[in-house]
Amino acid sequence: MIAVVREPIDPGGLLDAVGDPRAGAAVLFLGTTRSRNAGRTVERLEYEAFETMAVKEMRRLAAQARRRWPVSRVAMVHRAGVVPVGEASVAIAVSAGHRAEAFEAARWLIDRLKEIVPIWKKEHYRGGAVWIGPQQGGPVALPGRALAGAAGEARGAGAAVGNEGVAGRRRTARARPGR
Amino acid sequence: MQVRLRFFASLRERLGTGMVRSLRQGTTAGEAWEALARETPALRAMRVRFAVNEHYVDPGHRLADGDELAVFPPVSGGSP
Numbered sequence: 481m482i483a484v485v486r487e488p489i490d491p492g493g494l495l496d497a498v499g500d501p502r503a504g505a506a507v508l509f510l511g512t513t514r515s516r517n518a519g520r521t522v523e524r525l526e527y528e529a530f531e532t533m534a535v536k537e538m539r540r541l542a543a544q545a546r547r548r549w550p551v552s553r554v555a556m557v558h559r560a561g562v563v564p565v566g567e568a569s570v571a572i573a574v575s576a577g578h579r580a581e582a583f584e585a586a587r588w589l590i591d592r593l594k595e596i597v598p599i600w601k602k603e604h605y606r607g608g609a610v611w612i613g614p615q616q617g618g619p620v621a622l623p624g625r626a627l628a629g630a631a632g633e634a635r636g637a638g639a640a641v642g643n644e645g646v647a648g649r650r651r652t653a654r655a656r657p658g659r
Numbered sequence: 660m661q662v663r664l665r666f667f668a669s670l671r672e673r674l675g676t677g678m679v680r681s682l683r684q685g686t687t688a689g690e691a692w693e694a695l696a697r698e699t700p701a702l703r704a705m706r707v708r709f710a711v712n713e714h715y716v717d718p719g720h721r722l723a724d725g726d727e728l729a730v731f732p733p734v735s736g737g738s739p
Binding site for chain 1 (some may be wrong): 665666667668671675710714715729731732733734
């Protein structure tokens with residue numbers, strides 16, 4: 481299951497999609513929309529997707545993960561459109577024979593998704609809205625597509641159900657100076 | 660040659676969803692963007708990535724007749 485959807489994500493659907501009797505582990509990651517970011521109250525989030533390319537890039541990532549780890553199945557779903565605060569905007573499920581590779585692959589997949597899958601986030605506050613991510617600086621070369629390093633790169637694989645958290649705050653902080 | 664341009668996110672808000680452009684044979688993705696930026700100087704400072712026919716390309720990628728060139732800001736999560 482690889483999709484961009486406009487309705488709420490059903491985490492159970494992803495777990496069903498990665499169900500495999502040979503798998504001894506299934507990891508589910510949910511990225512949920514935060515009510516506060518960089519000290520501002522977020523009223524809602526809006527995601528814009530280049531949908532056909534986003535699906536292709538997610539399929540490519542899933543295939544890479546399967547080559548890199550002994551993973552059984554991968555499911556990736558991203559919301560597009562308005563996502564109310566507190567709901568999942570992205571979900572990734574991975575099943576594998578054992579938990580280590582399921583955690584590592586899920587961690588790697590969400591990190592790569594946020595770098596290369598063409599979906600953009602706009603935060604709406606009272607009295608304004610801002611696109612998240614660097615918007616200034618001229619043309620840039622293509623994002624790294626090589627499989628970087630060893631499997632050990634996916635560190636801290638404990639985030640089974642988390643929040644978009646720190647990375648989002650960093651991004652916003654960087655997005656500011658150009659405005 | 661004819662190339663279809665598509666824009667997303669902050670670029671879509673400035674330029675609309677897209678347009679068809681006639682370009683000189685051999686024009687690169689980066690040159691096509693520079694031509695637009697000459698018409699709309701505010702674009703020059705924008706950080707953009709290019710995709711041709713739904714695959715990421717470098718600015719030096721040469722376009723072909725009938726290509727679809729998508730121009731968009733780095734993905735929201737595009738952090739090191």
